Amino acid sequence: MIMKKRFIVYTLATTLGAVGAISSCTNLDEEVYSEVLASSFKPTEKDIPAIIAPVYASFRGLMMGWQGYFDLQEESADAIATPARPNGWYDGGTYLRMHTHTWTPLQWQPQNTWLSAFRSITTANRVLAQIEDGVIAMESGQEALVAELRATRAFAYYLLLDNHGNVPIVTNFKDTQLPEQKTRQEVYDFVVKELLEVVDLLSDDPQATYGQLNKWGVKALLAKIYLNAGVYTGTPQWEKCIQQCDEIINSQKYTLDPNYSDVFTYTNQNSKEIIFAIPYDQIYGTGNIVHMKTLDPASRFVYKMQAGPWGGNAAVPQFIDTYDAQDGRLKDTWIMGPQKNASTGEVVIDYVKLLPSMAATESNEGYRIGKYKIKEGATGALDNDFPMLRYADVLMMKAESLLRLGRADEAAVLVTQVRQRAFRDTNPAKATVTGDDLKKGSSYNYGLQDENGNVQAGPGSGGADIQFGRMLDELGWEFAAEAHRRQDLIRFGVFSTKAWFNHSPSSPNKALFPIPAEEINKNPKLAQNPGY
């Protein structure tokens, strides 16, 4: 009996021992095929474009992507709205809340901007840390690369400064502590300091750096931040804005494109006007879906599209009413009237100006965004690059600063310069504005609109009382559908005080979006912005 047991034990032990002895029997190392293991990849200088690409890549999804920065800036303002359509677009009231400023910390659009901006910031921090550690071997050009990464990071912080204000500042990738919240003033100081420190280390060649932040892009960004410094910090910086604009103007690196539409067309990478673009491509850099969101499905036949658009947002009729009928920018910005099938000539849809209400519109109601010219055979992703900063913007920033410093006539010269191409083919005389014109109020007929398109008197109605309202109108006409409008309305004191379409005056607190609820949950060091 004992003998037998012993044998069993021996046999068992031998079997298991044999198994144990063959090391492959316990080897659990992963064989990785379709990923690149960090341990086996040694990046060289030729990999640097690929390594820094993700810093820029998240801007693409953000700017013209689904419920991105474009929607955040436009749907909360007075030029574009996304009303419910027969085929949908109620979407749990999300567009209605954007329009009526009733968003909460759960609203996705502001969170989307937050997440995308921080994704760029984190990626920049990671690459900076890898350069610092020598993981990325570089012979030369390290200084310029570091400067560009810091500039791009500062650009992402600018988006946060403008939209969320009080955000954490993280510059050290290796610090895994939950970051501390900073005040809007601190964020402003940080962004300005970073940009000033790197600006002269950057390339000054516009062609070689298209789509990247170069010296002029940083200067234009600084001008933009100084322009809004009063909103950000309570202390305006008009002179500093003018100084940055002058440096760009004097460099003669950029000029106004001959035609307004050249700036936005599907070949706008050739523009001489764009200073900082977010490049898109229907194959290599997808994400520009502005046409998908605005066009009615029937419009696909007009452009022989390879995708069916969804039919959502449209121009607020009151904004359209501000245009001079001879302003070429009206037809260059909006798709209006009958649309014809490219093959048969048959009218497929007739876009009319009226939008009855946010709650109910017909599919052909409202003018559509046509600024980003749609290529024949377009897919769901446009080729058109998004002009984040352009030369006309520099001229107008300088003009506004001059105007606010009491130099209205100097401002008028610049505004006239911008207007000239808009009236060149219709009525060149109309291009000229005077300093006194710019001191007038706005021609925007603010007030709630009823279902027949009539504007009601009431709280927040009328535009004549807006200081430098004409300048605001000029910005509206030049930069409509370029994600400028929210910032401009805030600077001109209109954002929360006026009524338009179905929007009633809201609270001054709405000029900052809430810190997303999810972010507060993840990081208890974050406090909510006032009023939420």
Add this chain to the structure above:
Amino acid sequence: MKWKFTNRVLALSGTVVLYTILPCFHQGDAYAGVLGHREVTRQDRPVSGIVTSAEDGAPLIGVSVSVKGGTAGVMTDAEGKYQISVSNNAVLVFSYIGYTPQEVLVTNQSQLNIRLKSDRQVLDEVVVIGYGTQKKGDVTSAVAGVDREDFVQGAVRDAAQLVQGKVAGLRVTTPSGDPTATTQINLRGISSIQGSSNPLVIIDGVPGNLNTVAPEDIESVDVLKDGSAAAIYGTRATGGVILITTRKNQTDRSTVEYNAYTSVQTIARRPELLTGDDYRRLIRDEGIDYDDYGGNTDWLDEIMQTPVSHNHNLTFFGGNSATNFTGSLNYRNWEGIMKRTGQERFVARADINHAMFDEKLKANIQLINTVASSVQGGGDGYAYRQAIIRNPTDRVRTETGEWQERGGYFYLNPVARIEEFNREYTTRELRMSGSLDYSPIKDLHFKMLGSHIQWSSLYGYASTFNHSDTWLDNRNSNAGRSTGASRSNLLELTSNYAKTIGAHSFSVLGGYSWQDETNEGFNADNWNFPTDAYGWNNLGVGQAVQSGLASMDSYKDNWKLIGFFGRVTYDWNNKYLFMASVRREGSSKFGVNSKWGTFPAVSVGWRISQEGFMKTLGFVSDLKVRAGYGVTGTIANAPYISQISYNFGQTEGAFIGGRWVRGFSPVRNFNPDLRWERKGEYNVGLDFGFLKNRISGSLDFFRRDIDDLLYNFEVPSPPYLYEWITINAGTLRSQGFEALVNFVPVESKNFTWNSNLTYSTNRTELVSLANDQFETTVEYFDAGYTGEPIQDFTHRVAVGEPIGRFYVWKTVGVDANGGWLVESRTGEAIPINDATQEDRQYYGNAIPKHVLGWNNSARYKNFDLTVNIRGAFGHDILNFQRMFYENPKNPAYNMLKTAYDPVYGKRLNNDLVYVSHYIEKGDYVKIDNVTFGYTLPKDLIKVVRNARVFVSGLNLITITGYKGLDPEGVSYSGFAPGNDERDKYPTTRTFTAGLNVSF
């Protein structure tokens, strides 16, 4: 070294052990003698007798009496008498439904009276457990088994449907009527967030799935329900284990069985839509803005057909006790209820056993080859949606025979979609397994099991020039091809020793398991073809590849799983039972810091009925209490999630230095600490049998705590690279109760009725989402999605709430303009346009509180009848059909007849929204499977041993207040259960007629 040992053990077995196993050999010799002898002498003589029931001594009628190995057979008459001619030393086999067959050696008797034992002697029944079997009476954990004779009959889809409603706690539903779809299966609730909650399926020791073998080829399905039973399978076993045993040659008689059936299907329930006449009435009477094209088309009829399916199964058994063979050929050709859908499948299986060296060494080789092919059109959930929303006054084709298309948003002719799109999907699987069982001495077995499985798939699709891909999307035919392949290997070594010494019985099991799987695949698509004649067979001709729009992709991954395991059982005097097991298992999928985990289990049982004091209680045949605790794990679905790795990708690319470059970015937040999900489960059970087991069953209570859930945890970025990281966070708790009661209401000579009831209730709650790496977290996550145009999530899973809750604006009325009024967070009724996310609330629960099954089988003379009834109660369903189609706002799409019915007294005039109005009670009772069979008299056809014809109906009658198509045609898995989706393949009612013959 090893060989020496083997020799010594062999020698040992020849001497020391011979004595103990002598009776065995003796018997074997006797049989061998019979077999050998019969060839030589044939002196037939009559033998007669009476067959009675061992329980009550009543004569049994219709008992089959036959000579083993021969074809001759008779049946007992009304008095249980039989007479048969046999040669000397023949073996007579007495078999009867519901009784254990008995074999008797005929020496020189002329009178043989036999007492057949009812096979309700459940305690001697063997159940399959992990790496072995156990007598049911000795089981100390929660296991359940269903044998072939109790399977659901008719047009059964897969192994799960065979046991539908028959295993308490195992919920099997068929959410889709698509013949290529599988059943949905869940045991004891949700057990993982990211990993699978599906049970591990083992077929004859080798992992597979519910479709690996044809249902006709299955002998039994056993389910390891609790942790103490499943823990021997370690990390794969949290969802439970289903052990499928295929049919094996049980005797040494050659048999051929042929089973065939044909079935037709109808839609389980049709949605009632507005007709063309309704349109014209609404235009005339109410001025509704419909387009009237003058016709009256039933679009559902246009996309549906009456599918006719057939199924053939041929099984061969042959050989003798030393070498035997089981082979089966299974052919299935199933049509779907939607036009141009269906599947053709062929499964061939060969199983060869051979015993050598005095049965010390047993070898088994099994091959299973499956080829499944679906040649289909564009019939899918989207075509179904288009049939529902299409204008009923419109026509299918124009006068010139073209498809009648109209403009419109997501609005396409559904018949054209079906007819102008072609796809073919073929899968092939070859499973090769072999085992050697070496028993050097009695009670000791060494077993080696190896398997190699090759699976491949090939898919092609193409649209014609008449498809919307071309006339609408300007793609000039769109085609693609994809293929996938996987190879998996398994090696398992086990040794098992079992022994009884006096009152002590014990067994020891030890083993090693190595598993390796490689998956790879490739796909390409293209469009802009000069002709649509190529289909997917000449992909390079399309020009989308030149213009940079076509896509191409390939992948490959690999994982390994290695385990060491052991188990001991012990019982004393059949009274006190004990079992303990442990598995130490490692997976390549986990972080370097925690590749290995340990999964112990222990369970005990006390057979109270064996105690002396119970002998007085005569009505108690069996009573056992048992309790167990076991730990199992769940593996992450994807490999590599702990790796520090990067990928090049276009989406992370940008325009840098004047050209488009791909971005090089980390794949994920790195987590080298990633480890198993760990489930600890307590189970307390009671097995009982009363009145000689005329009533028997089990009760089980369980509680499972699943810790270290793999979860995409939200983290702030920065400091983290991405906004989420896969970590082990949180705890789920499920608890529940299950009951199984078998009873025999009627048992007489001509009429027997067996019945069983299963009941289960369980509730899973998210206990926490906390973890040791992060202090705070979002205490909930959202799940489910409505689809456009509503675009909203449907469920919220929150800490402290059970799984399955909807999160929704609660409707309390409709205002004067027809807009919804919902309850605000302060309890006021507010217009939905003023409601914010903060006003949403938890509502209802999609997981049934009670699930019932009642299965009956009855036999009257040669007629048999089975009726299976199932039900689920205490749950809610989100009816997408009503949410999208019971709203008159958009006359561009057709809708339900009920769309114009007043809601809260008013007609609705509101955009489509997700509100509580569409969440309904989901209670139902289904008379699911009714089968009526007739067994032909034995001597009707000489060569036929047994013949039976049957008719059967599946999903026959549903009694429910639910307004959707089928309260069971709903997904119950994952975190968004109870969403009765809009785009679906409707469930069906199936009528089957079939034939079983054996020769």
